Amino acid sequence: VKHKLGIDYETLSKENPRLVYASISGFGEDGPYRDRAGFDQVAQGMGGLMWVTGLPGQGPVRAGIPVADLSAGLFAAIGILIALQERSVSGEGQWVQSSLLSAMVTMMDFQAARWLVEGEIPEQAGNDHPTSMPTSVYPTKDGFVNIAAAGDIIYARMCNALGIPELADHADYATADLRSRNRVALSEAIAGQSKRFTSAELIELLNDASVPSGPIYKMNEVFDDPQVKHLGLAASVPTSGAGELKLVGPAMRLSRTPSQMKRTMGPAGEHNEEILRELGYGEPEIAALRSDKVI
Structure with a gap:
């Protein structure tokens, strides 16, 4: 599409x-699947x-x-930052490319390395960590918890x-x-003990012992967690209609x-007139565009 519109990198650069x-x-941008x-x-x-x-x-x-989708966007953003920093040295821009496929393969991380380095094909392991046990989900009196030991x-x-x-x-x-290798028997032994506690009791016990553990939340429970509230991860954002909307807040904090999330996205065409004026259109021309349902 960008080439058809004449807004590709080669043209604009x-x-x-x-x-x-x-x-x-x-x-x-190239290759057999481009x-x-x-x-x-x-x-x-x-x-x-x-x-x-999934389960085995x-x-x-x-x-x-x-x-x-998400990681491709993040990698593109990181690439832009690198290109901007490099431009401060070279004075030249460049084309930053990211793709869903490259991002997904990169996100496979140690699972990809298991094949590339060891020739091992990773399989499904359910809630177990593929290689580091005991790291899994364990039952309690009233639910389940994650333990990473x-x-x-x-x-x-x-x-x-x-x-x-x-x-x-x-x-x-x-x-x-x-x-x-003996994860099944080990998990059964741990589960026999974890079931003696409620989730809250077990999490407190293990964290007091410096063993990483935590609850497994439904989405409503996530935003009711005191640490999530403290981090401001549910942000009230003003809307164009003078109301407010709760959205997921930024993941990073800058000291x-x-x-700050200043406002939500407005309705389609919200800034039509402002942009057209910047492009030199006068009021009669803008009115004509609106009358003809161009905008």
């Missing part, structure tokens, strides 16, 4: 060599995410959020906190590799120049 221009595509339409779920499948998500043997499962020291802390110190020295779980 001739007018402004300092231009930093960003594009997000489905599969990249003309294919991109969609998040397609990229999730092609990037390998759907094959490692369940078949491919999509993630609950558009991971490829990877590493010998944290694993021993967890065993002591749960009242099963003998598990820390058990021959079947003496090393990280053994804990991963000197804190971010």
